[in-house]
Amino acid sequence: MSLRIRCDGSGPSQGQMQQSPSRARTARxxxxxxxVICDGLLLRKIAVGLLTVFAISRAGVNSADxxxxxxxxxALGDLSIRTxxxxxxxxxxxxxxxxxxxxxxxxxxxxxxxxxxxxxxxRTRYQDVGVHDEAPTEAPPVFSNEFVVKMPGSxxxxxxxxxxxxxxxxxxxxxxxxxxxxxxxxxxRSIDLHPHNESEPWEERIQQKIKVRTKRDYGGEENxxxxxxxxxxxxxxxxxxxxxxxxxxxxRDHLPRTSVRQKRAxxxxxxxxxxxxxxxxxxxxWYLNRGGGLDMNVERAWAEFNVSGKGVVVTILxxxxxxxxxxxxxxxxxxxxxxxxxxxxxxxxxxxxxxxxRHGTRCAGEVAGIRDNQVCGVGIAYGASIxxxxxLDGDVTDAVEARSLSLNSQHVHVxxxxxxPDDDAKTVDGPGQLADRALKDGIRNGRKGLGSIFVWASGxxxxxxxxxxxxxxxxxxxxLAVSAATExxxxxxxxESCAASLATTYSSGNYNEGQxxxxxxxxxxxxxxxGTSASAPLAAAIVALALESNPSLTWRDMQHLAVRATKRxxxxxxxxxxxxxxxxxxxxFGFGLLDAHRMVELAKRWRRSPPQKVCTVSTPRNDRAxxxxxxxxxxxxxxxxxxxxxxxxxxxxxxxxxxxGDLHIYLTSPKGTKSTLLTMRPRDDSRQGFNQxxxxxxxxxxEDPNGNWTLEIHNEGAYLGKATLREWALILYGTxxxxxxxxxxxxxxxxxxxxxxxxxxxGNEGSSGVRSTGVRDPAIDSDTVLNSRSSVxxxxxxxATQSGxxxxxxxxxxTSWYQLLLSGAKSPSQTTTVLLSCxxxxxxxxxxxxxxxxxxxxxxxxxxxxxxxxxxx
Numbered sequence: 021m022s023l024r025i026r027c028d029g030s031g032p033s034q035g036q037m038q039q040s041p042s043r044a045r046t047a048r049x050x051x052x053x054x055x056v057i058c059d060g061l062l063l064r065k066i067a068v069g070l071l072t073v074f075a076i077s078r079a080g081v082n083s084a085d086x087x088x089x090x091x092x093x094x095a096l097g098d099l100s101i102r103t104x105x106x107x108x109x110x111x112x113x114x115x116x117x118x119x120x121x122x123x124x125x126x127x128x129x130x131x132x133x134x135x136x137x138x139x140x141x142x143r144t145r146y147q148d149v150g151v152h153d154e155a156p157t158e159a160p161p162v163f164s165n166e167f168v169v170k171m172p173g174s175x176x177x178x179x180x181x182x183x184x185x186x187x188x189x190x191x192x193x194x195x196x197x198x199x200x201x202x203x204x205x206x207x208x209r210s211i212d213l214h215p216h217n218e219s220e221p222w223e224e225r226i227q228q229k230i231k232v233r234t235k236r237d238y239g240g241e242e243n244x245x246x247x248x249x250x251x252x253x254x255x256x257x258x259x260x261x262x263x264x265x266x267x268x269x270x271x272r273d274h275l276p277r278t279s280v281r282q283k284r285a286x287x288x289x290x291x292x293x294x295x296x297x298x299x300x301x302x303x304x305x306w307y308l309n310r311g312g313g314l315d316m317n318v319e320r321a322w323a324e325f326n327v328s329g330k331g332v333v334v335t336i337l338x339x340x341x342x343x344x345x346x347x348x349x350x351x352x353x354x355x356x357x358x359x360x361x362x363x364x365x366x367x368x369x370x371x372x373x374x375x376x377x378r379h380g381t382r383c384a385g386e387v388a389g390i391r392d393n394q395v396c397g398v399g400i401a402y403g404a405s406i407x408x409x410x411x412l413d414g415d416v417t418d419a420v421e422a423r424s425l426s427l428n429s430q431h432v433h434v435x436x437x438x439x440x441p442d443d444d445a446k447t448v449d450g451p452g453q454l455a456d457r458a459l460k461d462g463i464r465n466g467r468k469g470l471g472s473i474f475v476w477a478s479g480x481x482x483x484x485x486x487x488x489x490x491x492x493x494x495x496x497x498x499x500l501a502v503s504a505a506t507e508x509x510x511x512x513x514x515x516e517s518c519a520a521s522l523a524t525t526y527s528s529g530n531y532n533e534g535q536x537x538x539x540x541x542x543x544x545x546x547x548x549x550x551g552t553s554a555s556a557p558l559a560a561a562i563v564a565l566a567l568e569s570n571p572s573l574t575w576r577d578m579q580h581l582a583v584r585a586t587k588r589x590x591x592x593x594x595x596x597x598x599x600x601x602x603x604x605x606x607x608x609f610g611f612g613l614l615d616a617h618r619m620v621e622l623a624k625r626w627r628r629s630p631p632q633k634v635c636t637v638s639t640p641r642n643d644r645a646x647x648x649x650x651x652x653x654x655x656x657x658x659x660x661x662x663x664x665x666x667x668x669x670x671x672x673x674x675x676x677x678x679x680x681g682d683l684h685i686y687l688t689s690p691k692g693t694k695s696t697l698l699t700m701r702p703r704d705d706s707r708q709g710f711n712q713x714x715x716x717x718x719x720x721x722x723e724d725p726n727g728n729w730t731l732e733i734h735n736e737g738a739y740l741g742k743a744t745l746r747e748w749a750l751i752l753y754g755t756x757x758x759x760x761x762x763x764x765x766x767x768x769x770x771x772x773x774x775x776x777x778x779x780x781x782x783g784n785e786g787s788s789g790v791r792s793t794g795v796r797d798p799a800i801d802s803d804t805v806l807n808s809r810s811s812v813x814x815x816x817x818x819x820a821t822q823s824g825x826x827x828x829x830x831x832x833x834x835t836s837w838y839q840l841l842l843s844g845a846k847s848p849s850q851t852t853t854v855l856l857s858c859x860x861x862x863x864x865x866x867x868x869x870x871x872x873x874x875x876x877x878x879x880x881x882x883x884x885x886x887x888x889x890x891x892x893x
Contacts, residue, residue, distance in 0.1 A: 165206035170224040228417035237553035301397035307526035329401025329564035338380030340369025341408025356407025361414035385539030386557040396545035400561030418452030425458040429466035436560035438553035443481030450492010471575030477552035479516040488518035495520040495716040509590035519695040519717035525558040566623035585619035586612035600691025601722035630755040635660035638749040670751040676709040677743035684734035690727025
């Protein structure tokens, strides 16, 4: 059961506060919001409640003063109660760097809002701690003998200075006069930093930390532990099908099981209806040619628009590219290729016995495999130029990633990456400062100012219950994150779900389902390319088709097209919902399966997205405790003048936790769209928490941001697993004008209807998705919680109107308390909400305190004085 106490007394005068700090604190509490939440186990919590009353009575103070006690603890067996130290003074307002400008943390109750035009500043994603260029991790860093140095002057001058001081010159970065060098005499790897030499001429020097990066397929040596585990499991436990929703995320332990003996449905068009090709593997490319609305509509795009990606350059950031492969060599582009590991222009992979460096060649064949050459299959963009950057077959550093992401950005149009931080469900990592700068430089200056397009695989940590919002590449607004679907339209067992994924393409599933056909090492062909590694190149190829039809598309245009050129098709997920503007969206599939024909059709008629605007709203920087088995709700009122149609929504969160993997985080928009920002990660035992981590959601795409937003943090930790929210800032990217307006003016009504149906606006007939304006959970309905424009409000789990109680606050007498206690004892599983209004000077009576303690025996309670004072157990 749940109890909310709200006290709306008048605040004290300044004189009263000066006379008595204790009285001032008590009076000040009268204008705050108190929150008490109770539900759960009976006998254990009865003991806790009685001990609480005993502690208060032994202290010789009333209930309000008891909250001011410092570190008073009692224990019963393995049960402990702690009254946390109260901090009465608010922290001073601080200036924080955020995106394109500086924003001030306000101590007022209304959040500070700043609005900017398209991003022009140099936001640093991670806090700079010495040379550490990403979120801190618990493992000690390993440093390479490579450095990034800042030195003005020509490249030849910097090369000469590097040679003079014992360095090899490796290359330059496209910003800030930065150069990549390697020290000759230092050991290759070290846990110690190399001390700065004052005789060196560099203005700045940063030693590079070695990063962990994994390829997102299965079967290679890099994933051998997962591959072997997968093969060992029986056919009754390897499945991919519709899962059961549990708090906005999948519980894969409850997925329905699929036998490998289940007869597969017909997968292909009749041969007479398929495009005729002489590529021997073409009949097996089910994701391109099975028709019936179950493929990605590529054949229709080829036939109607005569597109093949001609004139578009795609490069694969990976472990190398077999450039002389017979299905690739005619499309190979040396100007889009480089070897960052050996520092030469040849991206040819390193051959060894296990063929572990086949990944890049496989991804390249999906994009630009040559058509009708009697070799292997065909790439979606079979006329595109293809390059490869060998950067994963060696030490990966921030500089290596930055140089790879910015290679020849005036020539390369699309960068495809099927790798990322370890998908082990305990890593929180992303681009370092240099790689983040490279992404920004790419979208601002790449393709002559139109912006480079970065396509990213969402991740393979589904088996470990990872969440791709912990991957800083996937949740970047500058990347187009792509998820995977199986041949039967199910969620693959390896796929990660998160609110940052924009769209989906096909990939592998069960071992009784089809996989991806593509080129392989040694001039071979494979039918077994797997994972989200296979999904991203398919999306990059469809992007190439769209760019051929309209070369003037910007990086944001392409994301708008991806949102509109998707379809639910046969994608099965229990979390399909309809957002506030009627678009179906899922944490597993984004906005749906990419449709190549619709993508090209839209691209041909798309003019230009309205200018990007940014609105930042921050909450007061007050620590808010989240005890074990409890929930914290924060409400933030947003009023943005320049953003009326959202694209990306970022919640930048600083949070400490005894165990980071115990946290769920949700964000609900004013339109009622609920995004899961973070799910529990059972393997994440880190105590590091999150340091201004940018959780991103695209589920609010097109919505109006103005109104009340709700952040919901669940802590499922054990007895001592407390968490503390330090800071929350909401960053809204979008436009002032409606991007749909140009389509309405340019498109005939019939075509508009087809586009709307394609993106499932309003939901499909027979769909499991919600057809209203979003999923509105009454437990977090901000309209029933906020009766003013307070920017921060802490609430319990339900509104008074949901429990049958009057919506207005009322003073409860002893009889009401007794009745409430009895109703809770009779049905402790039900949620009951009571609003108690009191004056600042009026303290709870001792008997009421006793009843409150008994009431809360049904689980836990949290009393939070708007972040200042807490009494928790």
